[in-house]
Amino acid sequence: MEHVFSKKFEPYLDKGFCAARVINQHKENYIVCSEEGSFNGKLSGKFMYNADVKKDYPAVGDWVAIKMVNDTEAVIYAVLPRKSYFARKLAISGGRKMKNGRTTAMG
DSSP: OOHHHHHHHHHHHTTTOEEEEEEEEETTEEEEEETTEEEEEEEOHHHHHHOOSGGGSOOTTOEEEEEESSSSEEEEEEEOOOSOOOOOOOOOOSSEEEETTEEEEOO
């Protein structure tokens, strides 16, 4: 692990968590990859309770703190701080449409 990453993961390592990377996501199901291999990942109940907005949830490429449930499954407890992220604008809705590159109300 690189030095900066090691510092960010220290609090989790002391609690018995493993570092993993999210490599696939479909709705609430994740595939995470760690030094031990690839596993199906689910979010912990505490994680979901504390997450306020969508960007709080793991995305593909994120480093996460996990604990193994069995040989094939892991629970995701935290997302490590990101260096950067991509964000998409919300789709236009609510009775508006585009005209000449501008949003107009439908009437």
